[in-house]
Amino acid sequence: MTEALVQALVDMKEAEALQRAKQLLAEGTEPLKILESCSRAMEIVGQRFEKGVYFLPHLMMAGEMLKQISAMIKPLVQEQKAEAKKGRVLIGTVEGDIHDIGKNIVVFLLEANGFEVRDIGINQKPAKFVEAIKEFQPKVVGMSGLLTLAFDSMKKTVEAIKEAGLRETVRIVIGGGVVTEKIKDYAGADAYAPDAMAGVRLAKEWTERR
Amino acid sequence: MQQRFLEASAEAEKKQEERFSIWLKGEGIPFIDDKAAQAYRKRVTLLKDAIQLRQKPGRIPVCPSAGFFPMQYAGITMYDAMYDYGALGTAWEAYHLDLEPDAYNGPTTIVPGKVLDILDLKLYEWPGHGVSHEREYQYVEAEYMKAEEYQDLIDDPTAYFLNVYFPRIFGSLKPLAAFPLLPPVNEIPMVPPLAMPFGAENMKAALECLAKAGEEALRWRAAIREIGGRIMGKGFPAFSGGFTKAPFDVIGDSLRGTQGVMLDMFRFPDELKEACERLIPSMIKCAVAACNATGHIMPFIPLHKGADGFMSQEQFKTFYWPSLRKLIIGLVNEGLVPQLFAEGSYNDRLEVISDIPKGRVVWWFDRTDMKRAKETVGKVACLAGNVPLDLLCTASPDEIKTYCRDLIDGAGVGGGFILSTGAGIQGSRKENVKAMIEFCKDYGRYGKR
Numbered sequence: 001m002t003e004a005l006v007q008a009l010v011d012m013k014e015a016e017a018l019q020r021a022k023q024l025l026a027e028g029t030e031p032l033k034i035l036e037s038c039s040r041a042m043e044i045v046g047q048r049f050e051k052g053v054y055f056l057p058h059l060m061m062a063g064e065m066l067k068q069i070s071a072m073i074k075p076l077v078q079e080q081k082a083e084a085k086k087g088r089v090l091i092g093t094v095e096g097d098i099h100d101i102g103k104n105i106v107v108f109l110l111e112a113n114g115f116e117v118r119d120i121g122i123n124q125k126p127a128k129f130v131e132a133i134k135e136f137q138p139k140v141v142g143m144s145g146l147l148t149l150a151f152d153s154m155k156k157t158v159e160a161i162k163e164a165g166l167r168e169t170v171r172i173v174i175g176g177g178v179v180t181e182k183i184k185d186y187a188g189a190d191a192y193a194p195d196a197m198a199g200v201r202l203a204k205e206w207t208e209r210r
Numbered sequence: 211m212q213q214r215f216l217e218a219s220a221e222a223e224k225k226q227e228e229r230f231s232i233w234l235k236g237e238g239i240p241f242i243d244d245k246a247a248q249a250y251r252k253r254v255t256l257l258k259d260a261i262q263l264r265q266k267p268g269r270i271p272v273c274p275s276a277g278f279f280p281m282q283y284a285g286i287t288m289y290d291a292m293y294d295y296g297a298l299g300t301a302w303e304a305y306h307l308d309l310e311p312d313a314y315n316g317p318t319t320i321v322p323g324k325v326l327d328i329l330d331l332k333l334y335e336w337p338g339h340g341v342s343h344e345r346e347y348q349y350v351e352a353e354y355m356k357a358e359e360y361q362d363l364i365d366d367p368t369a370y371f372l373n374v375y376f377p378r379i380f381g382s383l384k385p386l387a388a389f390p391l392l393p394p395v396n397e398i399p400m401v402p403p404l405a406m407p408f409g410a411e412n413m414k415a416a417l418e419c420l421a422k423a424g425e426e427a428l429r430w431r432a433a434i435r436e437i438g439g440r441i442m443g444k445g446f447p448a449f450s451g452g453f454t455k456a457p458f459d460v461i462g463d464s465l466r467g468t469q470g471v472m473l474d475m476f477r478f479p480d481e482l483k484e485a486c487e488r489l490i491p492s493m494i495k496c497a498v499a500a501c502n503a504t505g506h507i508m509p510f511i512p513l514h515k516g517a518d519g520f521m522s523q524e525q526f527k528t529f530y531w532p533s534l535r536k537l538i539i540g541l542v543n544e545g546l547v548p549q550l551f552a553e554g555s556y557n558d559r560l561e562v563i564s565d566i567p568k569g570r571v572v573w574w575f576d577r578t579d580m581k582r583a584k585e586t587v588g589k590v591a592c593l594a595g596n597v598p599l600d601l602l603c604t605a606s607p608d609e610i611k612t613y614c615r616d617l618i619d620g621a622g623v624g625g626g627f628i629l630s631t632g633a634g635i636q637g638s639r640k641e642n643v644k645a646m647i648e649f650c651k652d653y654g655r656y657g658k659r
Contacts, residue, residue: 012476014476014477053522054522055519055520055521055522055525056472056519056520056521057472057473057475057476057520057521057522057525058522060469060472060473061472061473061476064473096341096342096345097348098335098340098341098348098350099348099349099351100351101351101468101469147346147348148599148603148633148636148637148638149345149346149636149637151600151603151604151637152637178598178599178600178632178633179600180598180600182600182601182604182605183600183604186600186603186604195519
């Protein structure tokens with residue numbers, strides 16, 4: 001019963017969810033079907049987060065459960081069908097800032113929502129963003145930062161992208177810590193995401209529209 | 211065991227008055243003249259009236275969180291400030307004497323770099339040690355305590371810190387893993403095992419490191435006391451005089467880490483709650499000792515992991531608030547005024563955190579709706595806040611004034627309010643900080659309107 005797995009995942013029952021997944025595999029359930037159930041569960045978790053029923057700890061727990069079930073199943077999936085990825089998102093924490101918890105949650109949610117994500121890590125200089133954009137050719141660029149020093153780093157990164165002639169090829173979203181709508185204007189980004197799901201929503205909007 | 215820290219004691223009020231009078235007297239502060247002493251006492255009185263909620267102060271005190279701004283103001287780097295106490299003092303003096311906020315923010319968070327170097331602290335990266343000279347120090351997220359160690363922490367927090375945590379977070383203190391357990395040392399056969407670890411060469415080296423770090427820390431303390439005397443002596447009382455943290459944040463910030471503690475709420479709920487309880491007495495004593503040493507009434511308590519979004523309301527009520535409330539009550543019973551700095555937003559928490567004795571704490575907010583705060587927790591506590599950093603860093607002085615006007619019109623009504631900033635003001639435009647302070651001193655006068 002994949003429904004019971006979905007339910008356990010949605011209810012944050014880690015031990016039960018892992019047990020159910022194991023049992024489903026033992027019963028001969030198609031591995032990809034189990035992964036689909038996980039995606040369905042993640043969708044519900046995301047909805048609850050947006051409604052203010054679930055919060056960061058729930059997203060992290062969901063991520064943990066998904067990671068463990070994937071590790072259990074991925075080796076069994078011989079030829080993973082090339083899923084139609086939604087689009088490419090490049091993400092990193094801007095220069096001077098070494099925080100990444102928020103960014104990591106966004107990465108997890110983007111991946112759970114079918115995006116192809118490249119995470120360039122923390123404390124990344126504008127040139128690194130530019131280089132990665134050239135190489136990875138994302139549609140969306142996410143910049144993260146917790147401290148006020150990120151304001152100027154974000155501004156400089158947007159400028160560097162502009163100077164490299166790449167500004168028109170990407171949509172830029174910023175988020176994290178003390179970042180606000182006002183900083184979006186200051187930095188010259190396209191949008192500010194107040195939370196992780198808002199970032200995913202923007203990425204969906206932008207990749208679907210193009 | 212007897213339940214403690216649940217209600218304010220009968221002596222709490224008297225103790226608070228005693229501590230206020232010590233702070234007001236400012237004994238030992240080298241006032242440059244009578245005028246400076248009067249200015250100091252006038253400012254303490256403004257804060258006291260705002261805190262106690264008995265009468266409106268003469269005007270709203272304006273006490274921004276200086277953060278790392280004074281360095282930027284004086285044009286020195288973070289590295290300079292952490293390694294050159296003379297430069298630190300010059301910067302601190304320039305900021306306070308030029309801009310004249312109503313309180314002095316001591317540079318106690320500008321910790322001496324040499325002490326960190328000697329101890330080889332792993333929790334942070336600091337200028338010249340992981341980040342550039344211009345950048346502020348930053349926390350390195352990791353699980354410094356493993357999930358399976360909760361029981362050890364609960365059994366004996368001191369032993370856990372000495373034997374397990376310190377060897378992990380201080381590269382130079384690894385030999386402390388062999389520091390003996392103390393309760394067994396109560397009989398004659400236990401004396402040799404007590405002494406043995408201290409004879410080992412590596413332990414001697416570790417203790418030597420601690421002694422060196424201690425000497426440097428004492429030099430730093432002498433320097434910041436001198437800086438404090440210089441600034442307070444010109445009429446500026448310190449805004450806080452000690453430091454402690456909410457038990458949940460002790461675990462979530464620097465033991466288990468953000469991800470660790472968030473998962474523990476699902477995986478190890480009982481252990482997490484018990485560990486929080488276990489840390490309460492130590493966190494109370496830590497603030498009391500510091501405030502006794504400084505003669506101050508307000509321990510600064512930055513709150514991190516309980517903000518809106520960081521957990522559900524149910525989780526807040528289960529994991530975060532019970533031990534924080536006990537910490538608050540424990541401090542109130544010592545006559546102290548906990549200065550609770552709620553980073554992020556606390557809009558969902560306002561009702562829950564109103565369950566505190568009246569006129570005994572300061573709730574300092576960042577992104578919280580101040581009008582709603584005034585209608586809820588503002589009825590029992592002095593509020594502080596919340597000029598936002600995005601404005602201070604990027605807006606114009608006029609926008610700052612407009613924000614402050616709204617803030618005063620909302621949160622300032624009837625007293626019980628200190629105008630402050632939502633976070634340390636590093637990155638702010640000088641003219642904006644100046645506009646905020648000057649505007650509040652004028653528009654914040656209660657007699658005026």
